Amino acid sequence: MDAASLATVESELRRAIVGVECRVPVAGGEREFINLDHAASTPPFVAVLAAVNALAPWYANVHRGAGFKARMSTSAFESAREEIHRFLGADPRDDVTLFTRNTTDAVNHLAGILEFDRESVVLVSGMEHHSNDLPWRRVARVIHVDLTPDGAIDEADLQGKLHHWRGKVRLLAVTGASNVTGLLNPIHRYARWAHAAGAEIVVDAAQLAAHRPIRMHQGPAADHLDYVVFSGHKVYAPFGVGVLAGPRRRLERGAPYQVGGGTVDLVDRQSVSWTSLPDREEGGTPCVIGAVALAAATREYLRLGWDSIKDQERRVARQAWDALGQIPGLTLYAVSPVDRLGVIAFNLEGKPHALVAAILNHEWGIGTRSGCFCAHPYLQHLLEIDDGRMAMIRAEIASGDRSGIPGAVRVSFGLGTTLEEVRTLVTALSEISQGRHRHDYLLDRATGDCLPKGVSDSAYSHLMAGSHA
Ligand SMILES: Cc1ncc(COP(=O)(O)O)c(C=O)c1O
DSSP states (O other): OOHHHHHHHHHHHHHTBTTTTOEEEETTEEEEOEEOBTTTOOOOBHHHHHHHHHHGGGOOOOSSOOSHHHHHHHHHHHHHHHHHHHHTTOOTTTEEEEEESSHHHHHHHHHHHSOOOTTOEEEEETTOOGGGTHHHHHHSEEEEEOBOTTSSBOHHHHHHHHHHTTTTEEEEEEESBOTTTOBBOOHHHHHHHHHHTTOEEEEEOTTGGGTSOOOTTOSSGGGOOSEEEEEGGGTTOOSSOEEEEEEHHHHSOSSOSSOSTTSEEEEOSSOEEEOOTTGGGSOSOOOHHHHHHHHHHHHHHHHHOHHHHHHHHHHHHHHHHHHHTTSTTEEESOOOSSOBOSEEEEEETTBOHHHHHHHHHHHHOEEOEEEOTTOHHHHHHHTTOOHHHHHHHHHHHHTTOOTTOOOEEEEEOOTTOOHHHHHHHHHHHHHHHTTOOSSOEEEOTTTOOEEETTOOGGGGGGGSTTSOO
8 A cells, every 4th residue: 555545544544533633731731642542442433422322312221112212222232233243253043142241241251151160171371361361260270371482372382281181171261362462363273273172262352353353253163263252442332331252052051140130031939931042141221322332333343444454553563563672771572473463562671661651641642551451460471570579569569559560561552543643652752761751750659650740630620521520
């Protein structure tokens, strides 16, 4: 693509997103905010907000309502489910798409449905977000898959463990893309290996879904993904839903994970007949607006086109990798030469991660995140922290001091991130690396956060007009 076409794609992607032009206060004035925190959450697409506004006047509770609005809402809710099902390439007959609150809820939900016991082995990759690790520790015997020194999944270890635990291993839990390093995992290949060992696979697509198309049933049958989970708020539909998709025959077992309204066909004082999926696993009033918003986001992805999205993101990520790597004293993590998303973790020598993130925000209007990104075991590996040091940090936290929590700074690019924004980031980090900043900063021991002296966020609440009482 030539420069002019690339600029057109860039501005089309930017126009699709709400709030890209917001200005924020910084030391000595204000700037257009540079959002480099998309891995945490994304603003709505313009089209998503329009869909929410279109539904709002017609909104009512779904399912058994006889009124016109209830019927309209039910139809919108069930159409949204079908669209998301198709977006995931789920099997039209055998799979079911369930709405949850978010990815965390979806994984807990799945762990609650699959009938594991302490003999059941779940292999969990060492790069997982806590949400695809801790729920499995509750219900099964978790064995972690090792990582290579540069932070990728150690495939020899994965294959070795699948072989060793054959007959006992029931599930491989793996992320489609790391929320720390952006590394993309070859999930269909891992699915094939898991199936050959008699296990299923759950793919945490919380990061992947925002950047790459997902086809649950792509290629040979053995490569299919059994379960996929993701969150609306990471795909430009931040209205409170997540998704769990998987085979109906596996998800419709025993009693529902959560029992209550909507999960039954008939109840008397002694007995209950559970209803069928999806209602059976969506107890209580579902988040209809969130589901409709998420379906609108999937349509927007298809309209914008995966090729344009991938090209633009790769271009931005490549430029960022190359330029960040040139900054003296900046360490990049997981420098393996594999395909990756625009999610980059780094540290600046001699500067606490919380301080770097605070300066980026308060002086450059660049929103990033710092810490361990809910992936402590992965950060422990990347930062080469031994168990003794982890124990010391645990003791410090127990005594109320979070100032020594290790971590990194993370920048994560979205559909609207531009090369210009990356250039500003690189300039900012070069300045910070040389000790140049305007404010004095205080590290709050209780929270581990860094704040400039005398600056308070609450002074700016008027910027979100109407959002505060
Ligand atoms: C890879 C990954 N998995 C799971 C989650 C949890 O998602 P949620 O907070 O929407 O439940 C996140 C959130 O950052 C994530 O990045």
